[in-house]
Amino acid sequence: MTDSVRDLPDAEHPLESVRTRRRFLLEASLATALAACGRPEQRGGGEHKEGAEARGRGAPQANVHQSRTGDRNPDSQIDTTLHHAMPSSSAVDTTTTASNVQFHRYDPALPPVSAERTTRLHFTSRDANIRVNEDTVIAAWTFEGDVPGPIVHVRQGDTIEFTLTNHGRIPHSMDFHAAQINPKTAFRSIMPGESLSFTFSPKYAGVYLYHCGTAPVLMHLGSGMFGALVVDPPTPLRKAKEFVLVQNEYYLGGAQNGIAPLDYTKMLVTLPDLFAFNGRPGQYDAAPIHVKQGDLVRFYIANAGPTHSCAFHVVGEQFDTVYLGAPPANAIHGVQTFDVAAGGGMIFEMQADVAGEFVFVNHSFGHGQKGAIGRLIVDA
Numbered sequence: 001m002t003d004s005v006r007d008l009p010d011a012e013h014p015l016e017s018v019r020t021r022r023r024f025l026l027e028a029s030l031a032t033a034l035a036a037c038g039r040p041e042q043r044g045g046g047e048h049k050e051g052a053e054a055r056g057r058g059a060p061q062a063n064v065h066q067s068r069t070g071d072r073n074p075d076s077q078i079d080t081t082l083h084h085a086m087p088s089s090s091a092v093d094t095t096t097t098a099s100n101v102q103f104h105r106y107d108p109a110l111p112p113v114s115a116e117r118t119t120r121l122h123f124t125s126r127d128a129n130i131r132v133n134e135d136t137v138i139a140a141w142t143f144e145g146d147v148p149g150p151i152v153h154v155r156q157g158d159t160i161e162f163t164l165t166n167h168g169r170i171p172h173s174m175d176f177h178a179a180q181i182n183p184k185t186a187f188r189s190i191m192p193g194e195s196l197s198f199t200f201s202p203k204y205a206g207v208y209l210y211h212c213g214t215a216p217v218l219m220h221l222g223s224g225m226f227g228a229l230v231v232d233p234p235t236p237l238r239k240a241k242e243f244v245l246v247q248n249e250y251y252l253g254g255a256q257n258g259i260a261p262l263d264y265t266k267m268l269v270t271l272p273d274l275f276a277f278n279g280r281p282g283q284y285d286a287a288p289i290h291v292k293q294g295d296l297v298r299f300y301i302a303n304a305g306p307t308h309s310c311a312f313h314v315v316g317e318q319f320d321t322v323y324l325g326a327p328p329a330n331a332i333h334g335v336q337t338f339d340v341a342a343g344g345g346m347i348f349e350m351q352a353d354v355a356g357e358f359v360f361v362n363h364s365f366g367h368g369q370k371g372a373i374g375r376l377i378v379d380a
């Protein structure tokens, strides 16, 4: 039970009757479920850094490779069982303190696309303490130790060979919104120490969320397990200064050693403490994004939520083009603000023809005020 609900006796808490029923089901089923999972096994080999490897173009087909333990958990209902055993907040590692956790700015620049047509990704899921601003360090669950996880950049029709290795303390999984694949196998949860691999080929261009899909998804998304995958169309869009912004919400529990867990009960209430672009509230206000006058600026906006939308707006500018779906089609022009749904992604373009300082913001202003805000400096 977290600080925020500690003052309510369990029996009086509105969620507690649900929890009591769940606990009963848990106790009846957890032992069976864990027995079915067997012992975690470490997958050998593999690379731990994002990389690319040419495999020829061919006609890639979505494909799932089971790890050696994979066939023991073919039914994603295991998630439903396991999630009852989860804590109501991410756990704080009390062997460290917030003062040991340094801030780093998350680079919003879209990395260049590889010349190779096959991208091999090996992500680890792992716990990490992240300083999100001067006052706040969170006990996050992450892909690759950061929030968001790495920005991935490929082209439509490329092959992505993906492996997840779970270095966390609870089950995790991976759900790529750019994939068309059987989620019951590819997006299933794996236990700590296990790996799973699957292959897919993005059918459409755009900016797509990826996230942990382990139940309750709200808790895993809300604890930092998300990132963005940018898919270029076969004919590249016009040359531009390109930036990726992933919006998310934070729901903070009571800090221990200055480190705040993420609080599931607050996530259910859906009143966030903080909003952020790329995991750190206001980081691009403190250290703005720079372009030159005359540049075409392209923002890839993905919204991790877990709950609220992002009314993306640039003060003093208009979007010449917003791609609601796969570019270069699905374009609307002359747009002041457009809502990117939780779990969605859209591409926003503006010609930086006026020099100055332009605030970009979630124009649902209570949310902008809580950190979904930054500055674009157009240098003359």
Ligand SMILES: [Cu+2]
Pocket (backbone or CB within 6 Å): 125, 141, 171, 172, 173, 212, 213, 214, 220, 225
């Ligand atoms: Cu997870």
